[in-house]
Amino acid sequence: MVFPQKIITLFIVSLLSCNAKHTSVTNNTYIIKGRVEKADDKVTLISPGSSVTFAFQGDKCTLNLKAEDTYEHHNYVVVEIDGKYYGRHKIMTTDTPLSFDFKGNKKHTLTLYKATEAANGNVILLSADADLITMKPTAKKKIEFIGDSITCGMGNDLETIPCDAGVWFDQHNAYYAYGPITSRELDADFILNSVSGIGMYRNWNDEHDKEAIMPDVYENLYLNKDTSKPYAFDFNPDVTCIALGTNDFSDGDGKKPRLPFNEEKYVSNYIAFIKTVYKHSPKTHIVLLNSPMVSGAKNETFVKCLNRVKDAFANDKTHKPIQLFTFTSVTPHGCGYHPDIKDHKKMAGQLAPFLKKLL
Numbered sequence: 001m002v003f004p005q006k007i008i009t010l011f012i013v014s015l016l017s018c019n020a021k022h023t024s025v026t027n028n029t030y031i032i033k034g035r036v037e038k039a040d041d042k043v044t045l046i047s048p049g050s051s052v053t054f055a056f057q058g059d060k061c062t063l064n065l066k067a068e069d070t071y072e073h074h075n076y077v078v079v080e081i082d083g084k085y086y087g088r089h090k091i092m093t094t095d096t097p098l099s100f101d102f103k104g105n106k107k108h109t110l111t112l113y114k115a116t117e118a119a120n121g122n123v124i125l126l127s128a129d130a131d132l133i134t135m136k137p138t139a140k141k142k143i144e145f146i147g148d149s150i151t152c153g154m155g156n157d158l159e160t161i162p163c164d165a166g167v168w169f170d171q172h173n174a175y176y177a178y179g180p181i182t183s184r185e186l187d188a189d190f191i192l193n194s195v196s197g198i199g200m201y202r203n204w205n206d207e208h209d210k211e212a213i214m215p216d217v218y219e220n221l222y223l224n225k226d227t228s229k230p231y232a233f234d235f236n237p238d239v240t241c242i243a244l245g246t247n248d249f250s251d252g253d254g255k256k257p258r259l260p261f262n263e264e265k266y267v268s269n270y271i272a273f274i275k276t277v278y279k280h281s282p283k284t285h286i287v288l289l290n291s292p293m294v295s296g297a298k299n300e301t302f303v304k305c306l307n308r309v310k311d312a313f314a315n316d317k318t319h320k321p322i323q324l325f326t327f328t329s330v331t332p333h334g335c336g337y338h339p340d341i342k343d344h345k346k347m348a349g350q351l352a353p354f355l356k357k358l359l
Contacts, residue, residue, distance in 0.1 A: 149196035153177030155335030
């Protein structure tokens with residue numbers, strides 16, 4: 001599997017205008033979800049699928065977005081209005097207005113999602129010029145998804161750019177990854193703590209020599225090695241799904257030396273990582289997931305390892321009993337042996353009924 005892992009220092013500056021008065025983005029008019037950072041009267045979206053939601057009244061809304069970096073670079077956002085998908089949009093380093101027209105002077109709810117992941121940089125919302133309507137968050141069940149590129153939605157959206165064209169994140173669409181799809185089906189909130197190419201004890205093409213693994217970055221706000229900004233862990237999930245192992249089992253690019261899969265390292269790292277999850281979310285119900293992209297003898301070993309991890313907590317009376325969910329194999333149709341949107345919907349179709357019972 002191809003999981004290009006690039007750490008790109010990219011800052012996406014977003015100016016949101018809706019044809020009315022200026023309103024600070026840090027007030028209670030906005031509902032912020034996902035890994036975000038509030039500072040200097042702005043909100044920075046970090047994790048894939050992180051979002052800003054607000055309500056407004058009127059017949060037109062224009063989103064003015066701008067990508068900034070040390071070189072010309074683009075990124076992607078998804079817009080949802082009144083619960084309907086309004087497309088994935090490419091944002092350039094020049095001003096990129098996105099306008100939406102409506103009939104009548106009605107109330108609308110708009111959500112701006114980050115379609116890409118933390119390694120692609122940040123989406124910064126500076127302000128909204130609109131006659132905004134105060135919204136109160138709706139109490140919902142919460143699901144955390146911890147994973148790799150599959151959880152990020154890498155390579156799943158081929159609508160505008162085919163595989164092997166453009167740059168490595170041109171087909172990213174976190175909105176249509178299996179986690180968000182599952183959450184919408186269950187009317188639950190979600191957070192994606194996922195990084196392309198990452199594993200539990202080693203990565204897609206690295207034996208934990210130069211690159212960070214998930215246990216290294218999980219507690220850091222930006223899902224990287226930067227420990228100066230810890231994550232607040234204020235989501236408090238009801239369920240935490242962990243889908244890590246695809247890259248641990250990977251053979252890499254076939255060029256760089258790759259050691260045989262180390263079952264003991266994988267299991268011991270997994271057990272230690274679960275203890276970290278419990279430290280921050282003691283009331284969550286953990287679900288271990290295998291991967292529909294891993295099959296045959298590897299999947300047998302995968303499931304065996306997950307059962308070993310589960311059994312390690314068999315006598316744990318403090319937390320809810322760990323569950324194991326195994327996907328039925330899905331043939332991937334996305335880029336780099338990743339699932340496309342239809343494949344993600346199939347995965348969600350399998351997972352949602354299982355999580356519904358837990359919720």
